[in-house]
Amino acid sequence: MSKKHEHGFGIDIGGSGIKGAPVDLATGRLAGERVRIPTPQPSTPEAVAATVAEILDDFGWKGSFGCTFPAVVQHGVTRTAANVDDSWVDCDAASVLRKVTGRDTVLVNDADAAGVAEVEFGAAGAKSGVVLLATLGTGIGTAVIAHGRLVPNTELGHVELDGYDAETRAADSARERDGLGWEEWGERLTRYFRHVENLLWPDLIVVGGGVSKKFDKWSPYVSTRTPMVPAKLLNEAGIIGAALLAHR
Structure with a gap:
């Protein structure tokens, strides 16, 4: 039993x-x-x-x-x-x-909370090292899990990039607001994620938010040195x- x-x-x-x-x-x-x-x-x-x-x-x-x-x-x-x-x-x-x-x-x-769940049961697959979760929605929410332990309240969607609060340029809401195609948005995401990579040097990036369901449409236009995967657990x-x- x-x-x-x-x-x-x-x-x-x-x-x-x-x-x-x-x-x-x-x-x-x-x-x-x-x-x-x-x-x-x-x-x-x-x-x-x-x-x-x-x-x-x-x-x-x-x-x-x-x-x-x-x-x-x-x-x-x-x-x-x-x-x-x-x-x-x-x-x-x-x-x-x-x-x-x-x-x-x-x-x-x-x-x-979403980052911890993705590391334990989702897309990160208990990945060792540093995992960055970024949710792309109205804003950009982030979570950093280092060697299985959460580093709370990182708020990396608000880093200043090119004179802007990053999420106002790279969030999914910015894509919709500015009428961007996937390739154009991918260029903005590349700029954002490369900046964050230089701050953190993560081992894996997990992308959440509703747009993660369309990962195959926009991810080919995002260039990072870190492997990137869509979140699995969603809502x-x-x-x-x-x-x-x-x-x-």
Whole structure:
């Protein structure tokens, strides 16, 4: 008889929706159908925490859980706020979540959670050395995992490049805004990734975000010295990574 796998729980908070599910920590797969509830408006910490509690209650989850958030998170305090209410800035968000849900939580930046999941269960394949995850969407989120350990809150989408905040030129939203073809966008991505390579010298670059599904269309136009692969876990990466970090 096989040993029962241990489960964790992950919540992924976004500007439009809050998603959650139990996670099989041995396989990195969801252990139940994901639940998504629209992010309350206004998206204050208390209102969002109440929605998180609703998802946990829906699954009957009583233990601690991991939770992602679109911000820099230092020791449970959200220092920034992207696409959510400004009241999150410098909020002791972990304490709010703990008080409202009645459960212990580990709060982590959303890109960081996705990076941990991709290294453990996804595209990075437990790659040794330094792995850079970059999500190309409205902005550029980044995660750095060095020898299996997360270096949190790197925010490398905001490096200055040619006088611009890099994500304003190289994010997928910039491609759409400027009407760029894949080749033109690839040139911008090449400029961005080569700059980051010179800062980090990673061993692998994993590209996430919705555009990773079209990796074959634009990647031929991106030239880096570092091997580059598309993310595998897609929309489930944040939930999986959060659950894993909470377990650890």
